[in-house]
Amino acid sequence: MKLYQIKTKQKLPISVDKAWEFLSNPKNLKEITPKHMNFRILSGADRSIFAGQIIQYKVTPMLGISTKWVTEITHVKDKEYFVDEQRFGPYALWHHKHFIKKIDGGVEMEDVIDYKIPFGIIGQIAHPIIVKNKLKQIFKYRENKLKELFGEI
Numbered sequence: 001m002k003l004y005q006i007k008t009k010q011k012l013p014i015s016v017d018k019a020w021e022f023l024s025n026p027k028n029l030k031e032i033t034p035k036h037m038n039f040r041i042l043s044g045a046d047r048s049i050f051a052g053q054i055i056q057y058k059v060t061p062m063l064g065i066s067t068k069w070v071t072e073i074t075h076v077k078d079k080e081y082f083v084d085e086q087r088f089g090p091y092a093l094w095h096h097k098h099f100i101k102k103i104d105g106g107v108e109m110e111d112v113i114d115y116k117i118p119f120g121i122i123g124q125i126a127h128p129i130i131v132k133n134k135l136k137q138i139f140k141y142r143e144n145k146l147k148e149l150f151g152e153i
Contacts, residue, residue, distance in 0.1 A: 011153040092116035
């Protein structure tokens with residue numbers, strides 16, 4: 001099974017404190033997820049992130065098919081980074097690192113996502129045609145929404 005990776009970086013004209021306050025609140029994930037995905041948090045978002053936190057979502061990633069997605073926050077370093085890992089959901093593996101770094105004029109946010117597609121060779125064939133493009137669209141939406149909320153450098 002092939003391991004894929006997506007990396008994104010974005011600069012925002014806000015403080016580390018403000019970036020962390022927004023990103024570490026699981027309820028804000030809905031705001032930066034495309035509306036057509038019908039993202040709903042089912043449980044676990046009643047406080048800011050902490051290591052060991054389990055968050056359960058319902059999402060419609062594609063073709064109108066709704067699925068549950070359960071993630072665990074596995075690592076947190078206050079105002080620097082956190083990691084979420086899928087425990088149940090559409091991927092064979094999902095490991096998402098979120099970094100925040102102070103820069104001149106604001107912060108740089110970096111995401112590194114390592115993931116595997118299920119369904120063996122069929123999944124590998126579907127990846128460049130469907131999955132990779134869908135993930136790029138989702139992260140582009142997120143980038144645009146964060147610019148709309150906070151501006152850009």
